[in-house]
Amino acid sequence: MAVSGTRAERLLETGLALAAELSLPALLQQITEVAVEITEARYGALGVLSKDGSGLSDFITAGMTQAQRAEIGALPRGEGILGVLIREPELLRLRSIASHPRSSGFPPHHPPMHSFLGAPIRAHGRVFGNLYLTEKTGSDEFTEDDASAVLVLATQAGVAIANAQLYTELRLRERWVDSVREVATTLLAGDTPKATLQLVARHARELADADMATISVPEAGGLRIIVADGVGEGELLNVEVPLAGSLSSEVIRTEQTLLVEDASRSMLTQPMVSIAGVGPMILVPLALRTSSTGVLAIGRRAGRPVFTTSDLPVLESFSEQASLALEYARAQSEVSRLGMVEDRERIARDLHDGVIQSLFAVGLGLQNTAALVGDTRLADRIQQYVTEIDRVIGDVRSYIFGLRPSVLMPGNLTSTIEQLAHEMQERTGVTVVADVDITLESELSGVTGQIAHIVREALSNIGRHAEAATCRITIRRDGENAVVEVDDDGQGFDIEQAHRGMGMGNLAERAASIHGTLNVESEPGHGTVIRLTIPL
């Protein structure tokens, strides 16, 4: 087949113009419009094949208004004549679409179409999509020359598309490297873990062309979304994700990435679906040092193109960074705690070896003097000073014991609470479960000792009074606060009558010393909840 002179010149110009276009959406629109122009068709379309090649993932049109497209409704799925080219990617020229045995007719509001010319576009050695042209102007059918021109155009389009795809991929990789570098810089600059995770979520969403991204971590028997970015971020933040029957639970159970074509059709639930109307999703596990895991999830709104396996490396690299941010936060908390322990050790050592020993020596000296004096009243007076010195020694000693961590209970907030839970269970037989939001450790590192005291006192009350079978210690984030809850299934009590007499006054004072508030909920027969709220 040959192309006539004027048309050949036009095609040459078109080829150069297409090669210069690097934006794939703009290029596809340009190809469609040029195809309509050079074949003198009334309507033209370019159908982009889905990744598996079984249908169409995009459909670009020319010659049809937006209103007409809206009236027709959903994009064609690739059935009828369109499907013929998908299954048999060869040039197809028809005088009448309706006369073809595979024709399946048109949907309502579709303009009438008769003559047809179709040709496949190949890029990177595979069929990228098809050009569809209908309604030859001034004739009943497209000519041989039209067919030749379309074949040339399709070849040029294939090269231009491959070029644009490579360019897009290159740009994506550049942005990916930039993003990774920015996250790493933020991490090493000592920003808060939440700021780093927020950055990870934003970059993951942008690079994967998603509408929203979330990061959730284990908390209180489930997962909690601690970072959300994009559509519905306000509603998604702090939402609990159940650990049973959710897509996230499947990711945590299998420790494998999950690529979901349409989450709204899944039997498994996910807040992104119910809150933000998500369809396609990718969920990637966060691999933490401990057994706990979290999930990085991105989603596109229902109806948008599905994610593909080519999106996974980007997501998985961000998942690694999010994991690193959480690990780094844990390490920072540990370093900070160790620094504090060292300071306390030094102060305690100075007090014990210096102040207490001196006071004790003075006390013993006075005591010996009292034994030597004959005057009983004077001896009593001296002995009173000994008593006073002993009181001061007692105060300093209490301070030291409060300052210094027990050798039996080293560790950060999580390990401290777990240790308390373990000791309580060993001592009383009450089943005790501890759930600590690890992301709170650094923020609460300055008050870990006070929290431990309050939890210990609450557990002690349960052991002595509650007659409980189970008890749960939860430390979680609630907006701008940290909430420490100790609840049991014991016999409860009447708060009005009893609670001042059960050590609650001391707990409330201790809570106030760290600017926290203490609430107690209980009634006879329905257990007790002690809740400490600490502003972060």
Added chain:
Amino acid sequence: MNTMLIHDFAYVPVAAARVRDRILANHGEWLGPLAAAAAGAGEALRLRIGPLEALPMLGKTVTVHVGQPIARGEVTVVPLTWQATNAPGLFPVLSADLEVAALGEDLTQLTLQGRYDPPLGAVGQRIDRLLMHRVAEASVRSFLGHLAERLSALEDVSSGILG
């Protein structure tokens, strides 16, 4: 009420870490009989030197409660409470810190630094000053001596088994 201070120490030819572990074994329950034996030594002194046979000192049956120890470098401080089991109101309660400090690889110093309030009010205090404080000191010294002997003996047994 006036408080009396008490202070004594002893050496054990055993590594400090092993001494600490042995003292803390079984929550220190094994220290009770040692304290009772030490109280017996104080009692013998009282009978020998004093005319006040009827007055109690630290009790013949004793419970020693071991508190939560704290570590301070090479030193471990173990809080102790020494209390008579029978008729506790008649006997003073001794609160003390037992300090376990390394003096070398195989030598440990045990220091007991404590306080008690003599029972029986003002009269009890005067009697204590005249006589009973010496009895208490003897009891504490005996306790540390018994403790050091016991720790050495346990180490010898352990070495024998291992050797």
